[in-house]
Amino acid sequence: MMDDAAGLAIAFEEAKASYEEGGIPIGAALVAADGTLLGRGHNMRVQLGSPIHHGETSALLNSGRLPAGAYRGSTMYTTLSPCDMCTGACLLYGIERVVIGENTTFLGGEAYLRQRGVEVIVLDDGGCVALMERFIREKPKLWNEDIGV
Amino acid sequence: MMDDAAGLAIAFEEAKASYEEGGIPIGAALVAADGTLLGRGHNMRVQLGSPIHHGETSALLNSGRLPAGAYRGSTMYTTLSPCDMCTGACLLYGIERVVIGENTTFLGGEAYLRQRGVEVIVLDDGGCVALMERFIREKPKLWNEDIGV
Ligand SMILES: [Ca+2]
Ligand SMILES: [Ca+2]
Numbered sequence: 001m002m003d004d005a006a007g008l009a010i011a012f013e014e015a016k017a018s019y020e021e022g023g024i025p026i027g028a029a030l031v032a033a034d035g036t037l038l039g040r041g042h043n044m045r046v047q048l049g050s051p052i053h054h055g056e057t058s059a060l061l062n063s064g065r066l067p068a069g070a071y072r073g074s075t076m077y078t079t080l081s082p083c084d085m086c087t088g089a090c091l092l093y094g095i096e097r098v099v100i101g102e103n104t105t106f107l108g109g110e111a112y113l114r115q116r117g118v119e120v121i122v123l124d125d126g127g128c129v130a131l132m133e134r135f136i137r138e139k140p141k142l143w144n145e146d147i148g149v
Numbered sequence: 150m151m152d153d154a155a156g157l158a159i160a161f162e163e164a165k166a167s168y169e170e171g172g173i174p175i176g177a178a179l180v181a182a183d184g185t186l187l188g189r190g191h192n193m194r195v196q197l198g199s200p201i202h203h204g205e206t207s208a209l210l211n212s213g214r215l216p217a218g219a220y221r222g223s224t225m226y227t228t229l230s231p232c233d234m235c236t237g238a239c240l241l242y243g244i245e246r247v248v249i250g251e252n253t254t255f256l257g258g259e260a261y262l263r264q265r266g267v268e269v270i271v272l273d274d275g276g277c278v279a280l281m282e283r284f285i286r287e288k289p290k291l292w293n294e295d296i297g298v
């Protein structure tokens with residue numbers, strides 16, 4: 001079993017790892033209904049030159065091919081409010097809870113997730129905010145590229 | 150320059166290639182405002198064991214890292230109505246038109262795309278329908294896995 005603080009801590013480790021790789025410091029972890037970690041990952045725009053490997057999609061990718069039932073009751077932990085693509089990825093697989101580190105540096109598809117019946121929890125984590133603020137200050141152009149601005 | 154029939158023809162070539170690889174026959178092509186092909190790709194669930202490489206996301210991936218301006222006025226051609234993830238991916242990058250081969254075997258996020266200001270065109274292409282119907286008849290379990298059912 002895993003509580004929300006433990007789930008977010010894994011996502012934050014992923015975010016820090018990406019920062020240290022020179023990448024975009026957003027991380028995620030997908031945890032099954034029974035508390036098993038299915039997969040974890042981070043944004044790989046810089047590392048792979050990829051526009052689709054975000055924190056949440058990387059966590060899904062690293063979870064591998066799964067039948068629909070494996071996602072039932074699962075929680076996606078993410079350090080940052082999910083963008084439209086990652087919002088849609090959570091909806092596609094019927095992920096039931098999305099736990100978000102912070103939404104002050106970027107506000108994504110939280111309202112749409114709730115509208116579609118997903119439970120959304122924002123933890124307002126100071127460590128997540130500080131890491132993103134540092135990154136946005138250091139690499140504003142890279143950050144804009146990632147969010148299509 | 151490329152008209153919609155030519156754009157869809159590329160997406161359909163990708164879908165057929167995936168079918169021949171034993172994969173899910175959905176393909177896509179991303180075309181810039183000036184008619185340049187930015188990238189093309191197909192679903193890679195089987196080929197890569199990936200839940201995030203759909204037709205549209207593969208076309209985005211194969212387009213590489215681009216600044217936001219490169220997507221301005223672009224069109225995403227896809228053989229099948231886009232799932233929630235691919236709908237969100239188009240929204241993230243501000244793709245302005247989505248041209249869809251068919252939406253009779255699966256209806257994705259078309260209404261949400263329109264609500265968010267994207268032009269959506271459904272070509273009702275008989276070749277796209279026939280290929281998907283054949284695939285769904287041959288591999289119903291694989292298809293359900295791909296759409297989280
Ligand atoms: Ca993200
Ligand atoms: Ca697709």
Ligand SMILES: [Zn+2]
Nearest residue numbers: 054083085086
């Ligand atoms: Zn994202």
Ligand SMILES: [Zn+2]
Nearest residue numbers: 203232234235
């Ligand atoms: Zn899709």
